[in-house]
Amino acid sequence: MNRAWRCTCLLMFVGPFALVAQTPNSADMTETIKALLARIDRLEKRVADLEGTAAPAHVEAPAVTASIAQPTTPSPQPPPGSHDDHLAATEAAQGTPQSPLLKLSGFSDIDFSATDQHGTKSGFNEGQFTLHMASALAPKVTVFSEFTMTARTDAGTGSPPAAGFNAEVERIVIRYDQSDYFKVSFGRFHTPINWWNTAFHHGAWLQTTAARPEMVQFGGRFIPVHFVGGLIEGAVPAGGLHLNYNVAVGNGRGSIISRAGDAGDINNNRAWLVNLFVKPDRLFGLQAGASLYRDKIGVGSRNFDEWISSGHLVWAKENPEFIAEFANVNHTETGRLGSFNSQAYYVQFGYRLPEFGQRWKPYYRWEYIHIPSSDPVFIGVQDLAGSTLGMRYDISTFSAFKLEYRNQRRPGLPRINGIFAQTSFTF
Amino acid sequence: MQRLHARFAAALLAGAFLLLFPASRAATADGDIAVVVHPGVPVSALTFAEVRKLLFGDRQYWTPDLRVTLVMRAPVAREREIVLRTIYQMTEAQFRQYWISKVFRAEAAGGPRIVYSNDEATGLVGALPGSVSFMDFTQVPKGLKVLRVDGHLPGEPGYRLH
Numbered sequence: 001m002n003r004a005w006r007c008t009c010l011l012m013f014v015g016p017f018a019l020v021a022q023t024p025n026s027a028d029m030t031e032t033i034k035a036l037l038a039r040i041d042r043l044e045k046r047v048a049d050l051e052g053t054a055a056p057a058h059v060e061a062p063a064v065t066a067s068i069a070q071p072t073t074p075s076p077q078p079p080p081g082s083h084d085d086h087l088a089a090t091e092a093a094q095g096t097p098q099s100p101l102l103k104l105s106g107f108s109d110i111d112f113s114a115t116d117q118h119g120t121k122s123g124f125n126e127g128q129f130t131l132h133m134a135s136a137l138a139p140k141v142t143v144f145s146e147f148t149m150t151a152r153t154d155a156g157t158g159s160p161p162a163a164g165f166n167a168e169v170e171r172i173v174i175r176y177d178q179s180d181y182f183k184v185s186f187g188r189f190h191t192p193i194n195w196w197n198t199a200f201h202h203g204a205w206l207q208t209t210a211a212r213p214e215m216v217q218f219g220g221r222f223i224p225v226h227f228v229g230g231l232i233e234g235a236v237p238a239g240g241l242h243l244n245y246n247v248a249v250g251n252g253r254g255s256i257i258s259r260a261g262d263a264g265d266i267n268n269n270r271a272w273l274v275n276l277f278v279k280p281d282r283l284f285g286l287q288a289g290a291s292l293y294r295d296k297i298g299v300g301s302r303n304f305d306e307w308i309s310s311g312h313l314v315w316a317k318e319n320p321e322f323i324a325e326f327a328n329v330n331h332t333e334t335g336r337l338g339s340f341n342s343q344a345y346y347v348q349f350g351y352r353l354p355e356f357g358q359r360w361k362p363y364y365r366w367e368y369i370h371i372p373s374s375d376p377v378f379i380g381v382q383d384l385a386g387s388t389l390g391m392r393y394d395i396s397t398f399s400a401f402k403l404e405y406r407n408q409r410r411p412g413l414p415r416i417n418g419i420f421a422q423t424s425f426t427f
Numbered sequence: 428m429q430r431l432h433a434r435f436a437a438a439l440l441a442g443a444f445l446l447l448f449p450a451s452r453a454a455t456a457d458g459d460i461a462v463v464v465h466p467g468v469p470v471s472a473l474t475f476a477e478v479r480k481l482l483f484g485d486r487q488y489w490t491p492d493l494r495v496t497l498v499m500r501a502p503v504a505r506e507r508e509i510v511l512r513t514i515y516q517m518t519e520a521q522f523r524q525y526w527i528s529k530v531f532r533a534e535a536a537g538g539p540r541i542v543y544s545n546d547e548a549t550g551l552v553g554a555l556p557g558s559v560s561f562m563d564f565t566q567v568p569k570g571l572k573v574l575r576v577d578g579h580l581p582g583e584p585g586y587r588l589h
Contacts, residue, residue, distance in 0.1 A: 037504050037544075041566065044546040103537065105527070136536040139494050144533035173533055179491040185533075198532060206528045235485065240476065242485065279485070281476035284516070318521065358518055397520045426527060 100135045100143075106427045107132065107203035111210065115406075115418030126151045127422070129165075130202040140178070146171040148202050170202055170226070181234040188260065191227040192246040192275045193291040195312040195325055205424035208321060208350045208392055210402045213367050214384050215327060215344035221381055222344055222369065223308060223327055224253050224295070226260035229270070240282060244289075246275040252295035253306075257377065267303075271295035277312070285317040296334075299377050303334040306377070318361065321350035331377045340375035344368065350392075361392040382410045390420075399425035459581035460509050460588040461564040462574040463548075467556050468493070472575035475514075475587055481559060482514050484526075484535045489557055497539035498551050498560035506545075506561045513588055561588070 109127030129149040136142050149165040156162030173187035190197045196216045200207040215222045229250020236243050251261030252271025277289025293308035310327035324347045332339040346367035353360045369384040390404035404420040462478060464470070468489050473481075480486040487495050500507040502519055511522055526538035540558075542548045548560045549568055564581035567573060579586040 040544050041563070044544055044566070103530075105531070107531075132531050134530055134533070134536050142533075142536045146531075171533070175533065177487070179488045180486055200528075201531055203528075203531055206524070206531065242480070281474075281479075284476075284479065317516070358520075394520065397523055 100137055103134045105132045106130060107205055107425070108427075109204040109210075109422050109424035112421040113418060115416055117416045117418070118414070127204055127424070128202050130170075132203070137174075140176060142175050142177075144171065144173045144175070145169070146202060179234075181236055183233050185231040185233070186229070188262065189227045189229075189231060189248070191224050191273070191293070192231070192233075192248065193273055193293045193308060193310055194223055194327065195277075195287070195289070195314055195323065197223070197225060203424075203426065204422065205398070205400055205426050208361060208363050209348070209365060209388060209390060210404050210420050210422040210424075211388075213325070213346040213348075213365065214369055214386070215325070215346065215367070219258055221258045221378060222329065222342070223310075224257075224260065224271075224293070226262075227252070227271070227273075228260050228262055238278070240280060242279040242281060244277050244279070246273070246291075248273050248275075253297045255298065257297060257299070266298050267296055269296040285315050287314040287316060288312065297377065302376065304377055305332045305334060306330070318350065318352035319354070321348070321352075321361075321363070323348040329378075331375055333376070340372045340377070342369075342371045342375060342378055342381075344370070359394045361394075362390070363392065364389050385409045395423075398427070399423065458589045459564045459586055460506055460561050461567050461581045462559065462576060462588070463552055463562060463567055463571045464559045464574060465552055465554075465556055466570065466572050468559070468572060470574065471572070472578065475577050478574075478576055479514050482510065484529055487535070493557045496555050496558040498542055498548050498555075498558050499539040500545075500548065500561070501541050501543050506563065509588060510561050 107128075107130040110124065111127050112122075112124050114122035131147045133145040133147070134142065146169075148168050148170050150168065151163065152166045153163050154161040155166040156164030169188065171188055171190060173185050173189060175183055175185040177183045190201055192198045194216055196207075196212060200212070202218070204210065212218070214220065216225065218225060227248060227250045229248055231246060231248040233244070233246045235245075249270050249272045251265040252269075253259070253266075254261045254263075255266050271294060273291060273293040275289065275291035277287055279287050288311075290309070290311040293306075293310075295306045297304050297306050307330040308327060309330075310325065312323075312325040314324070315322040324345070326345040327343070329342045329344075330339050331342075344367075346365055348363065348365040350361055350363035352358050353362070365388040367384065367386050367388075369382075371378045371381050371383055386406060386408035388404055388406050390402055393401045395401055400423070402420075402422045402424065404422075406416075406418045406420060408416045408418075410416075462473070470489060477486065481495055482497065484497070489495060499510070511517055511519065515522055515525070517525060526535075529535045530537060540551065542551060542560070545562045545566050548562055549571065552558045552560045552571060564573070573580060576586065576588060581588070
């Protein structure tokens with residue numbers, strides 16, 4: 001194991017330098033492009049002067065005027081007529097095609113892991129292969145989708161099943177925008193009761209760390225990661241607080257509580273949630289919020305009321321980056337007294353170093369999960385106290401290497417140490 | 428000798444004056460980046476925070492019937508450098524990652540429209556209802572609407588986009 005991860009570490013750290021060493025001197029190129037752009041601007045200004053359309057250098061800023069000087073494309077002022085006419089004109093002006101135009105982007109990662117956990121093997125494994133699709137059906141109607149292929153040991157055919165890929169429609173959302181204040185969506189979402197869950201989705205390249213916090217792991221049971229239903233969202237200025245809201249109604253957890261009710265609800269009680277967060281104008285980069293989630297779930301023949309309350313505090317810049325989240329999950333069996341409360345939280349720090357082209361970003365995360373052993377809904381979900389210490393290196397604008405050391409402790413089990421490496425990218 | 432001393436003292440005074448009172452750029456629009464919008468946009472002034480919301484895609488509508496279309500200069504252009512430095516406070520890589528994640532979060536259907544010259548920006552802003560762009564104030568042609576930011580126009584003291 002030691003030899004394997006030493007080789008990987010070597011590859012992870014030497015590789016970037018080797019690639020950087022091959023990069024041509026981009027500073028000269030940049031200066032040349034700058035000079036060319038400046039020349040284009042000077043020529044444009046001269047053309048405009050010759051055509052007599054340019055404003056004098058010290059002119060008062062123009063107020064609203066009726067015409068545009070020599071636009072390169074016809075001015076699509078809204079024509080008089082019905083709202084439909086206006087909408088059609090706007091769509092034409094904004095380049096809405098005759099048929100939906102699909103924008104496709106991909107994300108994936110290749111991972112290596114080596115731990116001292118008894119019974120595990122070190123080695124490489126494919127991360128999720130993710131395709132993200134977006135299509136504007138009209139200026140105010142948009143479809144978003146996320147599709148993944150996940151390598152699993154049991155996803156193939158045969159008996160015992162061979163290894164293969166498990167395909168999943170992670171998200172499919174159609175959204176109607178009325179305005180910034182009011183947007184309505186229907187589909188399969190990542191449940192907006194947690195910051196990480198709606199910030200990073202399945203693209204490992206987008207997140208600083210190699211893996212998600214345990215409380216929001218895909219396939220995990222602590223919070224419902226997916227949600228099938230309808231969502232209303234929007235944002236209001238609120239005196240500079242920039243208050244955002246999400247209100248959703250849906251199927252909630254399925255019969256297997258780590259799954260959403262994709263094929264229908266398991267009962268006649270809809271789950272609902274309210275999520276509020278602010279992004280104050282005065283503290284650019286700060287986001288703070290809280291949410292409440294309610295569902296009725298079934299485990300075997302027993303029914304439980306589930307309340308999830310959570311909060312987050314995020315400093316979204318990278319110098320430094322700070323993310324902290326907390327969630328409490330309350331389960332009460334229907335018709336019985338007494339309830340079970342489980343808590344999970346994590347705190348993550350990161351800092352993009354200003355040196356070396358701002359490519360290096362060290363980070364640390366502490367996470368904690370406590371589950372009462374008597375909670376019948378979370379049987380099998382283990383407590384956790386763990387640390388993750390790592391370094392992210394952005395090899396290019398669209399790809400990164402990450403190397404992590406993780407230390408995890410679970411009750412009654414030996415402490416686990418592990419080295420995890422990942423290269424993640426978008427394409 | 429005395430004349431030499433007097434000249435030296437005058438030069439020293441002049442140097443000190445220049446150090447204490449550098450040529451004020453506030454009196455001129457040179458270097459200021461104007462926020463220009465389509466003439467049909469029903470707004471003539473924004474706060475700096477509101478400009479930031481526009482650029483971050485947090486505000487996507489001027490009115491319920493008028494969508495904001497961001498028009499940005501391609502990388503290396505001075506206008507883009509200033510917008511990234513003063514408003515986004517991001518590097519070029521961070522800016523690209525921001526918009527990829529914004530679309531990935533289903534918060535926007537796409538990123539800003541990219542143009543390769545101020546002429547192209549002018550044409551697009553003039554043609555697209557709701558569009559907004561950033562260009563050197565001395566190059567703003569007649570007919571485009573320039574927004575006040577925090578009550579200031581480019582060239583006025585207190586204007587922040589430069």
